[in-house]
Amino acid sequence: MDTRYAIRVDLYKTDKETTRMQPDASGGQQLLKSINRMALVRHLCVHPGLSRADLALEVGLTKSTITSLVRELIAEGWLMESSVVATGDLGRRPTPLFISPDRLLMLGAEVGIDGVRVVATTLTGEVRARAVSAYGASRSAKACLGVLATVLLKVRAQLDPSQRIIGIGVGLPGGVDEARGVLNFAPNLGWHDLAVGQLLSEKLDGGPLSGIPLYLQNEADVAALGEMEFNAGAPADPLLYLSINQGVGAGVIVGDRLLTGARGFAGEIGHMILQIDGPLCSCGRRGCAEALIGMRAMLRPDEAAELGPHSLPDIRGRLVDGDR
Template identity: 55%
Template sequence: MIVAGDQQLLKQINRMALVRQLCSEPGLSRAALAEAVGLTKSTVSLLVRELLDEGWLAENDIRVTGALGRRATPLQLDRERLALLGADLGIGMARIVATNLLGEVLAEQELPYLDAADTAGCIALMAQGLEELSTCAALAGRTVRGIGVGLHGVVDDATGVLHHAPHLGWRNVDVASQLRAHFDGTPLAELPLFIQNEANVAALAELEFSGEHGADPLIYLSLNYGVGAGIIVNGRLLTGLYGFAGEVGHTILQQGGPVCSCGRRGCADALIGLQALLDEVYGRQQHPATPEQLEQLFSEAEAGDAHAAQAVETAGRNLGVLLNNLWVAFDPMCIVIGGAALRLGDRLIGPGRQVLDDCARATQLQAPTVRTPRFGHNVIAIGGAAMARHYLMRPFVDQGPARRGNAKLSELPPSVAAGLMAWN
């Protein structure tokens, strides 16, 4: 909640309003910036001087406009002096990156787990990697401003607790507290730490770092062992009452269809997710599937194996139904399809696009743009850095449980909490 009379908060809001304006309109002068954000020129001059000193902003060469008086000095985000850290606590490994304020990757690393069942060991590995990355040569002379982490499962972003990661077999892991404990006594100890579900994090990468304007609302559709989505509306994540908006894997696409892990039938997870594909092609296997089984599916689909190819095409058509449902529900400018299922390429995406195009022709409307992520397999780690930038530049956005009516997952009735967790 913003408290009236909190001058420090008001000042920080104004400072970051200038930074956000220059994200969307780099090259504005101080006078143009004052007009754009509605502050006085004197206030903008004072705030810009602070932001220049701290490394948020940089000045370009003076612009010749032909007008009388002092020549305008264009401003932009400084790509040289600050850094952000991002991490993807993935299924078989952690990926970590350091970026500048524009999302340009300065350093990156993959950290395979020694034992994916050892939650503390996996988190410790990632924490050590982030600490080492923050002091690597590529970040020499830079100040790290924040850390963002994407988790594959049900996340309470107010507390940093991963309640259920079904494809890791993890439950009720306090990721935030463990990371803070590892960061204690290091340069990362006092940095802002942000934790979110991986699809939300990837959506923020596309919002903050893609350089694409006019793509809001935006949906990031994550196709992995299960299906999820990150939804951006008016420049913010749509997280819902309890933080679980975007669980589109449990929208029903086929009444009476195959049984889903949530207990219902015909969910998107049970028709499109990689685990469902593996079950269809090879029969029900161990859960979660092994990386070797997944590679076998990719190889057989690429080689044109009839059974695998048919299963992928059917999943693709169901994907098209989901794309249509997302279109009519949110009317997005853009749907970004990401996740491990992209390895199936146009064999999966092509039928989905065709179904969506058929729906568009039937209604004589323009379907949204459908594309793949701009950041490849690093989209979640880069999204972690994007999440840090997103919230650092929005100090007025409440990060705590008040955003959800003071409700945490741990405080919900057991039946409600169990139902939400079963969705993943």
């Protein structure tokens, strides 16, 4: 998985219809403003170079509102103005607006079975720094999250101190309760009911990443979000992203929304039983999809041919040869 997909700062979840929400009497005006700000950011991610007048027409806000919001977003580092475009029309020429390329960055992390990968990206997904680290001798949850915290700080140190990190997204190998910041179950790591959000926040406390918003989700789910948000082509809806590694999972997007299920298990297709009394799976059951088509299943010894363990080149060769 491209680790930039693990980045999920919720600035891209607003759609055009949401900008028409009516504020209520309980402080909804501030919420509406925040939604409208991110609607502009999202629209410029997809359609860079629009002027304020263009945005007013396409997003459905008044010119005065657009002017006020754009002024704030430029001051905070979200947007930037470019050279004025000559149109041939009389009057003031429109000033194109773009997402600022380097003032605001996001950190994305993938917690894998054997180690972690971390990248820093721009708001539009360009990678600015990266680091990878294997776990140490201990595979306990606290030790592995300690490695994650160290790598996050290592990537932060590669960046200019003036660059602001606005969020940290973490993709986890199992079902995630996003609202509580809890990893319900990661079968390949043996982690149960783990408060990843709290533990990681504690490890980052007091350092340069202290207090930065933290977002947790299943790794296949964030991959699906990445396909939807960063793919240059037209997004598919519904969208199904299939992840096959040591584990098998899927991210599902329907109606521009991520489908997670009540406890974050909606995409855990790797633990659907496909063969009664089949091979033993990491979750303890038999015949799951993961036990049949996951990486470990492909690399296990071929007992019939007595060839010993397979390697990925072996598997590629067999695919080319049409080996059933």
